[in-house]
Amino acid sequence: MELGVVPGAVVRVVSNSAGPVVIEAGSARFAIGRGLARKIVVEVVEQ
Amino acid sequence: MTRLAREHAGTQPQSRAREEGGRRRVRVALAGAPNVGKSTLFNVLVGARRFVGNWPGKTIDRYEGELEHHGVVLRLVDLPGTYSLSALSEEEVIARDFIVHEKPDVVVVVVNAVSLETTMYLALQVLELYDRVVVAVNKMDAAARRGLHVLLDRMSRALGVPVVGVSALRGEGLHELIESVLAVASGAARTQRLRLNYGGLAHYAALLEGELGRCAALRDYPPDWAAVRLLEGDSELEKVLAEACPELLEKARQARRRAEEELGAEPALLAASTRYAFISELLRSCVVYSGVARKSTSELLDKIYLSRLLGLPAALTTLMSVVVVAFAINTGFPFVQILEALGHSDLAELVEAYTLSGLVNAALSGLADITASTLSARGVSPLLISLVTEGILGGVGAILAFLPLIFLVFIFFGFLEDTGVMARIAVASHALMEKVRLSGKALLPLALGLGCNVPAIMGTKILPSDKEKLVASFVAPLIPCQARLVILLALATALFSSAAAALTALILVYLVALLAAGILTLILNRVIPPKEEVPELLVELPPYHVPSIRVIWWYAVDNALHFLKKAGVIIFLLSLATWALLRLGPSGYVESVENSFAYIVGSAVAPLLAPIGLGRWEIALALVSGFIAKESVLATLIIATSSTSAAEALSRLALSPSQALTLMVFATLYMPCLATLATFHAQYRRPKLTLAFVAASLVLAYAISLVTYIVSRAIPVV
Numbered sequence: 001m002e003l004g005v006v007p008g009a010v011v012r013v014v015s016n017s018a019g020p021v022v023i024e025a026g027s028a029r030f031a032i033g034r035g036l037a038r039k040i041v042v043e044v045v046e047q
Numbered sequence: 048m049t050r051l052a053r054e055h056a057g058t059q060p061q062s063r064a065r066e067e068g069g070r071r072r073v074r075v076a077l078a079g080a081p082n083v084g085k086s087t088l089f090n091v092l093v094g095a096r097r098f099v100g101n102w103p104g105k106t107i108d109r110y111e112g113e114l115e116h117h118g119v120v121l122r123l124v125d126l127p128g129t130y131s132l133s134a135l136s137e138e139e140v141i142a143r144d145f146i147v148h149e150k151p152d153v154v155v156v157v158v159n160a161v162s163l164e165t166t167m168y169l170a171l172q173v174l175e176l177y178d179r180v181v182v183a184v185n186k187m188d189a190a191a192r193r194g195l196h197v198l199l200d201r202m203s204r205a206l207g208v209p210v211v212g213v214s215a216l217r218g219e220g221l222h223e224l225i226e227s228v229l230a231v232a233s234g235a236a237r238t239q240r241l242r243l244n245y246g247g248l249a250h251y252a253a254l255l256e257g258e259l260g261r262c263a264a265l266r267d268y269p270p271d272w273a274a275v276r277l278l279e280g281d282s283e284l285e286k287v288l289a290e291a292c293p294e295l296l297e298k299a300r301q302a303r304r305r306a307e308e309e310l311g312a313e314p315a316l317l318a319a320s321t322r323y324a325f326i327s328e329l330l331r332s333c334v335v336y337s338g339v340a341r342k343s344t345s346e347l348l349d350k351i352y353l354s355r356l357l358g359l360p361a362a363l364t365t366l367m368s369v370v371v372v373a374f375a376i377n378t379g380f381p382f383v384q385i386l387e388a389l390g391h392s393d394l395a396e397l398v399e400a401y402t403l404s405g406l407v408n409a410a411l412s413g414l415a416d417i418t419a420s421t422l423s424a425r426g427v428s429p430l431l432i433s434l435v436t437e438g439i440l441g442g443v444g445a446i447l448a449f450l451p452l453i454f455l456v457f458i459f460f461g462f463l464e465d466t467g468v469m470a471r472i473a474v475a476s477h478a479l480m481e482k483v484r485l486s487g488k489a490l491l492p493l494a495l496g497l498g499c500n501v502p503a504i505m506g507t508k509i510l511p512s513d514k515e516k517l518v519a520s521f522v523a524p525l526i527p528c529q530a531r532l533v534i535l536l537a538l539a540t541a542l543f544s545s546a547a548a549a550l551t552a553l554i555l556v557y558l559v560a561l562l563a564a565g566i567l568t569l570i571l572n573r574v575i576p577p578k579e580e581v582p583e584l585l586v587e588l589p590p591y592h593v594p595s596i597r598v599i600w601w602y603a604v605d606n607a608l609h610f611l612k613k614a615g616v617i618i619f620l621l622s623l624a625t626w627a628l629l630r631l632g633p634s635g636y637v638e639s640v641e642n643s644f645a646y647i648v649g650s651a652v653a654p655l656l657a658p659i660g661l662g663r664w665e666i667a668l669a670l671v672s673g674f675i676a677k678e679s680v681l682a683t684l685i686i687a688t689s690s691t692s693a694a695e696a697l698s699r700l701a702l703s704p705s706q707a708l709t710l711m712v713f714a715t716l717y718m719p720c721l722a723t724l725a726t727f728h729a730q731y732r733r734p735k736l737t738l739a740f741v742a743a744s745l746v747l748a749y750a751i752s753l754v755t756y757i758v759s760r761a762i763p764v765v
Binding site (some may be wrong): 009014015020022025029030031032033036 | 164165323349353354470473474477478486487584585586587588589
């Protein structure tokens with residue numbers, strides 16, 4: 001949450017292969033573990 | 048109602064900037080999220096006038112420093128880097144408690160111009176908590192290169208505090224920053240605490256705020272701030288309430304439940320959303336984009352490091368090449384060995400003499416020789432000469448011999464960190480490390496261990512949880528460091544006739560050591576609470592950038608000094624003790640080790656080593672002396688067998704191949720060396736833990752050597 005992933009925020013998934021998911025929120029990139037990523041509910045905004 | 052005085056603490060000018068010895072002193076705290084360049088700013092500001100300590104009762108370093116500006120002394124405290132002040136982690140608790148209870152004259156919050164969206168969150172929380180704040184927008188130069196312009200004046204008006212643009216790296220804007228700090232400290236610049244409009248939440252906060260005035264324990268916190276935080280479920284504040292005013296804790300929880308029911312959302316989410324809405328509104332009006340950043344290189348590198356197939360190999364290759372370069376500079380490995388294999392042994396010796404450890408050793412032994420001859424010319428007793436040259440100089444040497452290597456390892460570590468590559472390595476190796484229940488971040492300190500175990504243990508500080516720090520520190524000494532590589536090389540070439548057998552044995556020992564590390568990690572994860580904790584990865588991937596030599600230099604100097612200060616005394620005393628063991632016996636000073644206390648210890652220990660095929664007093668003695676530095680194992684073996692070379696010593700011992708292999712395994716795994724032990728103790732300061740640390744490595748080394756001995760004897764090929 002403190003990293004800018006708040007309800008309503010638009011994030012871009014940079015990489016989602018094996019291992020951690022890499023997302024881009026604003027101009028910052030974060031790698032988050034799968035356990036944590038599973039707890040983020042998203043809806044596809046654009047492909 | 049003393050509370051009222053604080054409630055409207057818009058400014059409390061002058062009073063805090065105290066007079067001392069005719070000079071004004073101003074206490075400044077430096078706060079900021081990770082990767083904003085806070086440490087760089089701190090170092091630029093204070094230069095050499097800085098001191099390292101620990102936060103009371105924590106393993107987190109506390110940096111303080113001083114600078115003088117027109118006769119005013121500014122005392123800076125570098126708060127731990129945190130993304131917020133929610134008091135969820137140890138760092139956050141430290142940072143928040145310092146601001147709340149110590150009430151510094153000014154808090155400087157450093158934000159990153161390149162990633163304002165994320166780094167402003169902490170600034171906002173500080174502004175909500177405290178009134179005397181200056182915001183420093185760092186990396187203005189990097190932002191400009193990306194086409195980002197921050198309108199500082201407008202931001203300053205919106206936040207109600209001075210906002211200064213700086214580039215810590217280039218030393219730009221520092222004068223203005225200091226001037227702003229002094230203006231806020233003296234009251235010349237009027238500042239106020241930021242009050243956000245929390246919408247529906249504000250109603251519940253106001254109700255709660257009235258109640259909170261009754262709790263004296265909350266005196267240090269602004270009541271409106273505390274009310275919102277309690278609605279969010281701040282566990283530190285709840286702890287305070289539970290102790291001091293339990294009836295209010297119940298009220299706060301009721302208020303939170305009511306707010307959640309009536310607003311239909313968790314107050315914590317509502318509050319965070321309010322803050323982010325404020326930040327995005329702020330940035331929309333204060334940041335101008337002109338032109339897009341060039342991302343091609345970054346994208347390409349990220350494609351490699353973050354890909355499914357290439358990520359892990361790329362990460363490991365990067366790490367290994369860094370380790371090999373460090374090896375080459377320090378001991379010439381593998382070039383010395385290649386030259387020897389090609390038959391150019393004179394050239395190999397020359398290269399070895401000019402490596403870092405070659406130069407240090409030459410300097411130290413030269414110094415010892417000069418001292419010995421000067422002293423003996425004056426008729427000083429042999430005991431005293433030995434004490435000075437072998438005991439004291441040896442002790443100093445033990446510390447000095449480690450310094451260049453530690454420095455070197457941190458230079459490379461700093462390089463990876465500063466370029467942003469390290470974060471990618473952590474991500475790429477996470478899947479691998481997860482198998483032993485460590486996070487990807489743990490690979491880095493452990494890889495440092497291949498160079499030297501001391502920086503490996505120091506490096507575990509970067510790990511997120513206390514448990515992971517401890518597990519990684521316990522495991523680090525099992526990684527064969529470079530000193531052990533030297534012994535292993537010597538043992539392998541002396542013990543095995545063919546080069547192929549020697550190489551196989553060497554690789555085998557490394558594999559066994561890694562296996563042992565994996566096993567110990569799994570065991571520790573089951574023993575150390577909290578047992579159910581699974582490491583969760585959360586790594587910010589900062590943009591790649593060109594490494595700054597100054598930043599890396601500070602990083603290495605800081606860490607090397609830290610080691611010297613914390614572990615130096617322990618290393619010195621322990622090497623004196625080992626000297627006494629080797630040079631003193633029942634009859635006083637002894638020339639040959641066979642009359643020393645060490646021999647007695649060696650003979651006593653030898654039967655214990657019999658089951659693993661190493662029941663010889665020479666070997667036991669060598670292992671005892673290997674405690675100072677693992678290199679001494681060889682030297683002692685040579686002395687104890689009265690030989691002139693390692694090969695001769697080993698042939699006199701007439702070890703079978705399986706005994707040889709077991710000796711290599713045991714020498715690698717047993718007992719962390721003195722410097723490692725000292726570093727471990729300095730980091731945790733719990734004697735029982737240090738003892739457990741030693742015991743674990745001894746038991747593990749013994750068990751694995753036993754298995755190696757039995758298995759290798761059963762397989763006839765070896």
